Amino acid sequence: MWATNWREEAWAGLDRPWDVIVVGGGITGAGILREAARLGLRTLLVEARDWGWGTSSRSSKLVHGGLRYLKEGRVRLTRASVQERERLLEEGPGLIDPMGFLLATYKGDRPGRWTYSAGLSVYDLLALQWTHRHYTARDFQMLAPHISQEGLEGGFCYGDAQTDDARLVLRVIREAVAGGATALNYVTAEKLLRAGARHAAPVVGLRLRDEVSGKHTDVYGRVVINATGAWADRLRAQAGALPRMRPLRGSHLVFPRWRLPVAQAVGFLHPLDRRPVFIFPWEGITLVGTTDVDHEQPLDEEPRISPQEVAYLMAAVESQFPSLGLTLDDVISTFAGIRPVIGSGKEDPSKEGRDHVVWDENGLLTVTGGKLTTFRLIALDALQAVAHRLPELPPLDDQVPVLDPVSLALPAENLLDGAARRRLLGRYGADAPALVAAAGEGELETIAGTQTLWAELRWAARAEGVVHLDDLLLRRVRLGQLLPQGGRAQMPHFRAICQPELGWDDEHWEEAEAAYLALWDSAYSLPAREAIPDWRTMLSEAQAQRVAAQPTRRRKVVKGTAVAGVLAAVAAALGVLFWRWRRA
Numbered sequence: 001m002w003a004t005n006w007r008e009e010a011w012a013g014l015d016r017p018w019d020v021i022v023v024g025g026g027i028t029g030a031g032i033l034r035e036a037a038r039l040g041l042r043t044l045l046v047e048a049r050d051w052g053w054g055t056s057s058r059s060s061k062l063v064h065g066g067l068r069y070l071k072e073g074r075v076r077l078t079r080a081s082v083q084e085r086e087r088l089l090e091e092g093p094g095l096i097d098p099m100g101f102l103l104a105t106y107k108g109d110r111p112g113r114w115t116y117s118a119g120l121s122v123y124d125l126l127a128l129q130w131t132h133r134h135y136t137a138r139d140f141q142m143l144a145p146h147i148s149q150e151g152l153e154g155g156f157c158y159g160d161a162q163t164d165d166a167r168l169v170l171r172v173i174r175e176a177v178a179g180g181a182t183a184l185n186y187v188t189a190e191k192l193l194r195a196g197a198r199h200a201a202p203v204v205g206l207r208l209r210d211e212v213s214g215k216h217t218d219v220y221g222r223v224v225i226n227a228t229g230a231w232a233d234r235l236r237a238q239a240g241a242l243p244r245m246r247p248l249r250g251s252h253l254v255f256p257r258w259r260l261p262v263a264q265a266v267g268f269l270h271p272l273d274r275r276p277v278f279i280f281p282w283e284g285i286t287l288v289g290t291t292d293v294d295h296e297q298p299l300d301e302e303p304r305i306s307p308q309e310v311a312y313l314m315a316a317v318e319s320q321f322p323s324l325g326l327t328l329d330d331v332i333s334t335f336a337g338i339r340p341v342i343g344s345g346k347e348d349p350s351k352e353g354r355d356h357v358v359w360d361e362n363g364l365l366t367v368t369g370g371k372l373t374t375f376r377l378i379a380l381d382a383l384q385a386v387a388h389r390l391p392e393l394p395p396l397d398d399q400v401p402v403l404d405p406v407s408l409a410l411p412a413e414n415l416l417d418g419a420a421r422r423r424l425l426g427r428y429g430a431d432a433p434a435l436v437a438a439a440g441e442g443e444l445e446t447i448a449g450t451q452t453l454w455a456e457l458r459w460a461a462r463a464e465g466v467v468h469l470d471d472l473l474l475r476r477v478r479l480g481q482l483l484p485q486g487g488r489a490q491m492p493h494f495r496a497i498c499q500p501e502l503g504w505d506d507e508h509w510e511e512a513e514a515a516y517l518a519l520w521d522s523a524y525s526l527p528a529r530e531a532i533p534d535w536r537t538m539l540s541e542a543q544a545q546r547v548a549a550q551p552t553r554r555r556k557v558v559k560g561t562a563v564a565g566v567l568a569a570v571a572a573a574l575g576v577l578f579w580r581w582r583r584a
């Protein structure tokens, strides 16, 4: 769909009136573009870097309700999220897939078994299902063979889901474009254009800069929506609004599956601060995340993990899987993303709320915060907020699937197993048959150590709007995160497939490769080893402090029991409702 010269052609066609102009090509902007195009609105989206370059390619990739929101009493947010999870699982198999979660309980742990049991009952009932189950210590060890056994009492297994976040963004954008929308990457919205000189005069358009050619142009629309995530304050400042964002960084470590083997996600409370962390399988590797710290680097720079975050995540792995003896040498890569969180001045970043907000400020609509999981609801909220400016807008229907249905036959069916077929249909939607048809000899095989087919690489280079090599290797396919050293060793093979498809000459490829490898070294590898604190010392100090603090824990036990009681009551009420609903 995005073949040679598509950017030039799209740029040349910007000079027409738009109904809606969306700034920001993460999942929030993509969702708005999709829903607006579906409603027949002339819609344009511009993204300053690449699709999903911001936070939406750097998340934990979970499509989930979030047990922690439930613990905070955010029942509505949890319910909306688990219901969205169920819908996405149904609409996008192969892109959004079920994943089991394990929660171990240890002697003296708070919350303990009964609180988890009540919480998981509510969690399941909110999605009108019953997936969770308790296992004894012996059975639990069979589900998570290398897990720490000291004091293990047992644990729970429950169902959630995961995705490939960057591919989710791309699929939503491509389906919007197929439905008539226009989307351009590497185009920055520099300036709000107003109907008059007054600061509060209505916003009527944007001055855009093409980051590839350096050209500028003005575009005009009836509604401008700022979906720039953690960057939202920048355009808001031009609308005279005060800054509200508190960018919080979350980072991950990537391990080879054979060194940190988990068949499903393992969730637990970090021994240093009792924050929930997860270790989970994804795309043939194992991810460990995440952190939650104030992000003090400039927002224009590629975010990177700090030495302290590396130690924090290594401490998590060490505490949960001590027998594996993992070291920094086992880490394949790292990545960091910035949460678009609305600041309320709380000292602990993790205590800040994670809901999305919709602000209409002097004619600029800003939508930020929230989660990947609820992007469809966020998009509908945004369109609802501008409905009064688009009187012809039909009523919003929240029952329409956000992903287009795909039930296509693929060519070369006999060369693809069920998992590969499902993967291609889920990730590439209506493009999957063309991708398979374009595959060269042997390219329907996977790249060793990953679940990515060689054919995906060729297709991305040919038809997915790649401008820089990191677009291709970090977001269209995720090889930069999955392979050691960002795929340095396989680069000649990547080049043989991709250079002709991209239409780059040797000089262009060599420059692009050098830039990609420099980016990988600076933002996707480990920081200098000598700067990383010793996590084993951190763990033993925390253990000593816990022992010293034993008496005060008794009060927390009483509080934990009260939480379990409340959750059990809510679970019982939901159970009755569920039973009545089933009978009806």
Ligand SMILES: Cc1cc2nc3c(=O)[nH]c(=O)nc-3n(C[C@H](O)[C@H](O)[C@H](O)COP(=O)(O)OP(=O)(O)OC[C@H]3O[C@@H](n4cnc5c(N)ncnc54)[C@H](O)[C@@H]3O)c2cc1C
Residues within 6 Å of the ligand: 023, 024, 025, 026, 027, 028, 029, 046, 047, 048, 049, 050, 051, 052, 053, 054, 055, 056, 057, 058, 059, 060, 061, 062, 063, 064, 187, 188, 189, 190, 227, 228, 229, 230, 231, 248, 249, 250, 251, 290, 336, 337, 338, 339, 340, 368, 369, 370, 371, 372, 373, 374
């Ligand atoms: C570590 C981490 C883990 C997470 N895990 C999960 C999870 O497991 N599940 C879940 O549901 N959610 C998760 N989230 C939350 C989720 O990832 C984010 O809420 C979501 O990706 C935000 O999407 P967005 O489109 O609003 O922002 P972004 O994805 O950041 O998109 C905003 C885009 O705007 C662009 N932009 C900025 N300024 C301009 C401009 N002037 N002109 C044009 N473009 C501009 C940026 O380049 C950027 O690409 C996680 C977040 C983090 C940080």
